[in-house]
Amino acid sequence: MQVLIYLVCHPSWAVRKIAYDATKNILSSSGALAEDLLFLFTSWLSLVGERVLILKQSDMDSFGDSQLPFIPSTEVLVKCLFLIAPYAIDHSQRSYARLILCSHHPCISSSGSPAGVWKRLQKRLKQQNISFTDLIFPNITVICKELLSKDGLFSSNKQEQRAALCSLATLMSISPNDTFVEFEKHFIELPDRTLHDGFSENDIKIFFTSEGQLSTEQGVYVAEAVASKNTKLAKGRFRAYDGQDA
Numbered sequence: 001m002q003v004l005i006y007l008v009c010h011p012s013w014a015v016r017k018i019a020y021d022a023t024k025n026i027l028s029s030s031g032a033l034a035e036d037l038l039f040l041f042t043s044w045l046s047l048v049g050e051r052v053l054i055l056k057q058s059d060m061d062s063f064g065d066s067q068l069p070f071i072p073s074t075e076v077l078v079k080c081l082f083l084i085a086p087y088a089i090d091h092s093q094r095s096y097a098r099l100i101l102c103s104h105h106p107c108i109s110s111s112g113s114p115a116g117v118w119k120r121l122q123k124r125l126k127q128q129n130i131s132f133t134d135l136i137f138p139n140i141t142v143i144c145k146e147l148l149s150k151d152g153l154f155s156s157n158k159q160e161q162r163a164a165l166c167s168l169a170t171l172m173s174i175s176p177n178d179t180f181v182e183f184e185k186h187f188i189e190l191p192d193r194t195l196h197d198g199f200s201e202n203d204i205k206i207f208f209t210s211e212g213q214l215s216t217e218q219g220v221y222v223a224e225a226v227a228s229k230n231t232k233l234a235k236g237r238f239r240a241y242d243g244q245d246a
Helices: 002-008 013-029 031-058 074-088 094-103 116-126 132-147 158-174 176-188 193-198 201-207 215-230 236-240
Strands: none
Touching: 002 013, 002 031, 002 074, 013 031, 013 074, 031 074, 031 094, 031 158, 074 094, 074 116, 094 116, 094 132, 094 158, 116 132, 132 158, 132 176, 158 176
16 A cells, blocks of 8 residues: 555656556455555654655755655645545544644645645545535544644654644634534643643743743843834934044
């Protein structure tokens, strides 16, 4: 199954075209395969994200890796998601959360518009008479459970955490009351939840203080900034002779 993802995301357009058509035929014959492929695609996104981060940190153009011999472009990854989505969405409720998570993954969504691919996905599914938002409302409990699991918000992978956060933000815009209720259920069960009640106002102030600055100095900096703005410079010919008086 992983070979299918590899070929659909291949650098060669000719290879991608053949793999795309073959994968379409395979998925149309079995919804279970579509769900498996979707979960493999999620892992593939995490792998791509890790390799991209390594390249950025090492300033290399490429590297040899048997697991990922090439870095697919963002649009190739998006098209792979769009290929799997209509087949996976018909199979199980777990696929709903996975599709939302993938569409918000940093590898395929921009930081400026984290819900951009999600909106494109909805339009693509509507063309096939599938209303994703209508499926979300009755399945919000299952979706939130997946997004708040170790494969989502509590994942050790930072990009998966980011994807889960953006996904929850999107759900809040669709169904705020139900999403918050589900989030609250999981939040209450956290073992360290009561520790937050012990934080003082000063602790919170320290948390929100910028690095390299003391929380007690914030008022001083503000006062200095205001004072400098209120200082008036000399005008006319007197200003021209400032340097000679020194």
